Amino acid sequence: MNPELKQALVDYLLAMADDELILGHRNSEWCGHAPILEEDIAFANIALDEIGHAIVWYELAADVLGEERDTYANRMVYFRDAPDYRNAQMVELPKGDWAFTMLRQYLFDQFEMVRLEKLTQSSYTPLAEAAAKICTEEIYHLRHTQAWVRRLGLGTEESNRRMQTALNELMRYYEQLFSPSLADTLLFEANIVPFQTELMVHTLELIVPFLVEANLIPPRGSNFVGPNDVIYRHEHTEHLNDLLSNLQQVARLDPMAKW
Amino acid sequence: MVDEIIVMTSEAVQQIWQALDEVKDPEIPVVSLVEMGIVRDVMINDACVIVTITPTFSGCPALHAMKADIVERLTALGYANVEIKTTFAPAWSTDWITESARAKLRDFGLAPPPIHRGDLNVMLLEVATCPYCGSTNTSLRNSFGPTACRMIYYCNACNQPFEQFKPL
Numbered sequence: 001m002n003p004e005l006k007q008a009l010v011d012y013l014l015a016m017a018d019d020e021l022i023l024g025h026r027n028s029e030w031c032g033h034a035p036i037l038e039e040d041i042a043f044a045n046i047a048l049d050e051i052g053h054a055i056v057w058y059e060l061a062a063d064v065l066g067e068e069r070d071t072y073a074n075r076m077v078y079f080r081d082a083p084d085y086r087n088a089q090m091v092e093l094p095k096g097d098w099a100f101t102m103l104r105q106y107l108f109d110q111f112e113m114v115r116l117e118k119l120t121q122s123s124y125t126p127l128a129e130a131a132a133k134i135c136t137e138e139i140y141h142l143r144h145t146q147a148w149v150r151r152l153g154l155g156t157e158e159s160n161r162r163m164q165t166a167l168n169e170l171m172r173y174y175e176q177l178f179s180p181s182l183a184d185t186l187l188f189e190a191n192i193v194p195f196q197t198e199l200m201v202h203t204l205e206l207i208v209p210f211l212v213e214a215n216l217i218p219p220r221g222s223n224f225v226g227p228n229d230v231i232y233r234h235e236h237t238e239h240l241n242d243l244l245s246n247l248q249q250v251a252r253l254d255p256m257a258k259w
Numbered sequence: 260m261v262d263e264i265i266v267m268t269s270e271a272v273q274q275i276w277q278a279l280d281e282v283k284d285p286e287i288p289v290v291s292l293v294e295m296g297i298v299r300d301v302m303i304n305d306a307c308v309i310v311t312i313t314p315t316f317s318g319c320p321a322l323h324a325m326k327a328d329i330v331e332r333l334t335a336l337g338y339a340n341v342e343i344k345t346t347f348a349p350a351w352s353t354d355w356i357t358e359s360a361r362a363k364l365r366d367f368g369l370a371p372p373p374i375h376r377g378d379l380n381v382m383l384l385e386v387a388t389c390p391y392c393g394s395t396n397t398s399l400r401n402s403f404g405p406t407a408c409r410m411i412y413y414c415n416a417c418n419q420p421f422e423q424f425k426p427l
Contacts, residue, residue, distance in 0.1 A: 038411075042403035049407065052318010129348040133317055136350055136427050140402055143383065 001064075005190060008183035009124065010061050011086065012193060014076070015180030015233055017057035018087035021077060022240070023108060024050030025247055029095050046105065046141055053137075056130050063126065078251035082240045086180070086233045090173035092240040099152050099162035104170055106145035107207065111177055113138050114203045118194035127192065146210070153214030163216055171219045175200070176231045268303050275301050275308060275333065282332050285324040286406050289363045292325060296355030299346060307340040308333055313351045315427070316407040352377075353427050365390045370412065370423035382426040389414035390421055397421075 001009070027047035034040035055073055062072035091108065095101050116138060119131035152159040178200045187193040211218050251257075279301070280293040292298050292312070300311035310329055314322050326343045333341045353372035356364075361371035370390045375381035385399045394416035401411040402425070409422045 038401045041405070041411075042401055045403035045407060048320070049316070049318050052316070052320075052407075056317050129346075129350075130317070133314075133347040133350040136352075137316055137318075139379065139383075140425070144402055 004183075005186055005192075006064055008181060008186045009192060010064050011181035011183060012187055013057045013061040013064070013127075015086040015088075017054045017061065017076070018085050019054075019091050019108075019177065019180075020050045020057065021054035022085070022087040022243065023091040023105075024048070024054060025243060026091065026093075026095050027101070027105065030101065035098055042144060043101075046144070049137060049141065053134055056134065060126055060130060074251075078248050079255070082236050082244055083234050085236065085240060085244070087236075087240075088173065088176040088233070089231055089235070089237055090170060090177055092237060092243060093173070094239055096166065097162055099159065100166040100169070102145055102148040102152065103163060103166045105141070106149045107170060107174060108177070109138060109142040109145050110207050110210075111174075111199075111203050113142055114206065115194065115199055118199065121191075122193065123191040149210070149216075150214050153211070153216045160215055163214075167211065167216055168219055173231075176233075178203075179230075179233075181233065271303055272301050275303075275310075275336065275338075278332050278336050279310070279329065282325075282328050285321045285328065286408070287364065287367065287369065289367045290356075290360040292329070294357045294360035294363075296351060296357070297325065298329075306338075307342055308338045309342045309344060311344045311346055313346050315351050317347070319407055321406075351427065353424060356424070364424060368421060369409070370421060372424045372426040375426055387412045387421075387423045389417060389419065391419050392417040 024047045027043060027050065030040070031044045031047070032040065034043050054077075058073035058076055059069045061076075062069045065072070090104065093104075096104075113135070116131045116135045120128050120135065122128040122131065149163070152163045154160070178196045181187075184193065184196055188195050208218050276293065276298075279298050280291045282292050284290050284292060284295055284297070287295075295315065297312050297315060298310060299313050300309075302309040302311075310333070312325065312329070322345075329343060330341045354374050354376060356371065364371045368390050370387045373381055373384065373386070386395060387397050387399070388395050389397055389412075392414060394414055396415045397412045398415065399410065400413050400420070404411045404422050404425075408425050408427075410425050411420060412423055413420050
């Protein structure tokens, strides 16, 4: 692999890892606070899974760079500042209410499922194998969040209203998820990752009818982030700083500590 | 001479498999890592033992404990140099859990997962047999449980909650 392609792959893997880590951390904030006990257990599990998947992607990036896996993952997670994080803004937004949380997780799960299925065909074998493995686990996430979207969308007037509000808010950020790095084209040409437009079309084909069936109105056209308003991966909201100060504070108190 | 080395090596590999069959799953201490299909390969390369394992769930927090337990067991067997590799291919499936391990899971109070052969419809059928009374009059309460690999059911016949190993 030439150095340019290598760097592009590392950037892509880092963006994937950061998306999962930050979303997993946000989700973990519900631990002990979810509306019902069963959901507390379920959602803490989903949070743990996403963080576990983040580790898988960090380790693949370490392998590409020839770095030691554990050291690399720890350095990336605990010792990068917000501008160096490559997660999409959608996952760093505060957890909001239950409708917002569930809808965000559903939108992420469906996007991820489509991408993972395509990544199983990647010409980079370690990526294809990891995607195939994670796919089997994500089925449970998607089934769970789909049930919640239906339940709340078709529930009461209030639950529907909260879902619609969440949808209007989240859709402005959704597109950014589909473009993990600026060098995607290189990776796409090498058959390592799927083409992002194709990914987006497939995902929307699945989510739009599903949302409509749940009595929700997907925003159209101008409510999506337009091409002139591209949000780059190094751009973050102030919420990421808050999240990172919580996530990193213990590790940074004593960087040389052995755990 | 070469034949002798091959015979000796294969005997040593056999012995390592037996030792690994004594290493229990840290979260389900009645079944071994071998019975669970977690240990995929054992190789001896000069003085180094290379054990390849595959995670049940990729984010399973017990993975570190499993690795440490394998190293400890093989060190006790006299191998100072143990390397553990992880692989995702082929992806671990609950279909690999041996018949003997399924019986042990049941005795432990954990309903074994259905054999699904990759068929999602079977995997997500939501029918479980109560490990306490054997009834299938059960209902799924939560697709998630106390660990990544378990889900929670309720038995309507004996009025007991129980867990099932999540089919994967």
